[in-house]
Amino acid sequence: xxxxxxxxxxxxxxxxxxxxxxxxxxxxxxxxxxxxxxxxxxxxxxxxxxxxx
Amino acid sequence: xxxxxxxxxxxxxxxxxxxxxxxxxxxxxxxxxxxxxxxxxxxxxxxxxxxxxxxxxxxxxxxxxxxxxxxxxxxxxxxxxxxxxxxxxxxxxxxxxxxxxxxxxxxxxxxxxxxxxxxxxxxxxxxxxxxxxxxxxxxxxxxxxxxxxxxxxxxxxxxxxxxxxxxxxxxxxxxxxxxxxxxxxxxxxxxxxxxxxxxxxxxxxxxxxxxxxxxxxxxxxxxxxxxxxxxxxxxxxxxxxxxxxxxxxxxxxxxxxxxxxxxxx
Numbered sequence: 001x002x003x004x005x006x007x008x009x010x011x012x013x014x015x016x017x018x019x020x021x022x023x024x025x026x027x028x029x030x031x032x033x034x035x036x037x038x039x040x041x042x043x044x045x046x047x048x049x050x051x052x053x
Numbered sequence: 054x055x056x057x058x059x060x061x062x063x064x065x066x067x068x069x070x071x072x073x074x075x076x077x078x079x080x081x082x083x084x085x086x087x088x089x090x091x092x093x094x095x096x097x098x099x100x101x102x103x104x105x106x107x108x109x110x111x112x113x114x115x116x117x118x119x120x121x122x123x124x125x126x127x128x129x130x131x132x133x134x135x136x137x138x139x140x141x142x143x144x145x146x147x148x149x150x151x152x153x154x155x156x157x158x159x160x161x162x163x164x165x166x167x168x169x170x171x172x173x174x175x176x177x178x179x180x181x182x183x184x185x186x187x188x189x190x191x192x193x194x195x196x197x198x199x200x201x202x203x204x205x206x207x208x209x210x211x212x213x214x215x216x217x218x219x220x221x222x223x224x225x226x227x228x229x230x231x232x233x234x235x236x237x238x239x240x241x242x243x244x245x246x247x248x249x250x251x252x253x254x255x256x257x258x259x260x261x262x263x264x265x266x267x268x269x270x271x272x273x274x275x276x277x278x279x280x281x282x283x284x285x286x287x288x289x290x291x292x293x294x295x296x297x298x299x300x301x302x303x304x305x306x307x308x309x310x311x312x313x314x315x316x317x318x
Contacts, residue, residue, distance in 0.1 A: 043199055
């Protein structure tokens with residue numbers, strides 16, 4: 001199964017915060033940690049893919 | 054059976070977007086399919102065909118997509134790629150043979166909000182390069198199921214998509230992929246994967262659109278502010294609006310009373 005990267009998007013820039021094992025984990029991680037990254041638009045992508053900006 | 058709408062409902066787009074070459078109309082049924090697919094898509098990619106009719110007007114091409122077939126994904130790793138099962142192609146062939154449709158295009162999903170891959174663009178390239186097979190320009194579609202959820206469409210000619218839903222109509226104009234932030238990365242990846250030069254050149258001709266699925270969903274009506282028992286006391290919005298109204302009354306009423314006393318009413 002592919003891993004999912006939690007990413008922080010700021011305008012046209014993005015960076016990987018962490019990697020999780022499933023889509024469900026990715027959704028839950030974002031829900032738990034949204035407040036810790038107020039300056040980011042949090043999203044997740046499969047490893048090896050590019051986000052849609 | 055779903056039917057095409059009269060071509061006049063698409064043809065007027067030519068005057069509104071004369072610089073484009075392709076004009077696509079997508080019906081409510083397809084939109085619902087996109088929205089449901091995006092919500093349902095989990096770790097596996099899904100694939101299907103959108104079906105409809107096309108018409109040429111000079112050098113312009115008009116397309117209506119108003120039906121779909123969901124296909125079984127037979128890829129070795131369906132979490133990373135999608136290939137339709139042969140029986141799905143047979144079904145499309147049959148529908149073409151009996152004259153129900155004359156155009157089809159590919160729609161697949163990504164479980165996260167990730168852009169089409171180099172391989173996805175190669176599939177488009179393969180479809181485009183055989184001119185004797187490909188008599189139309191129909192864009193390929195990608196639906197993503199991440200935090201936001203997008204519909205992407207991409208092909209090798211400038212185009213406009215008219216999304217028709219019960220709630221609204223949206224027109225989205227394509228833009229060149231070679232102006233996208235990620236284009237240089239795609240060229241680099243294609244070169245390192247030893248794709249043919251012709252394909253790398255093809256990448257520069259790609260046009261794409263991106264639309265958030267939420268923008269196609271019906272707008273929820275504002276809670277109505279009514280007096281009496283129908284007041285939306287249970288919603289935060291309703292309570293807020295009642296508070297604002299009370300403050301407004303407190304401010305306005307004394308002015309009216311003063312004016313009344315002065316005989317201006």
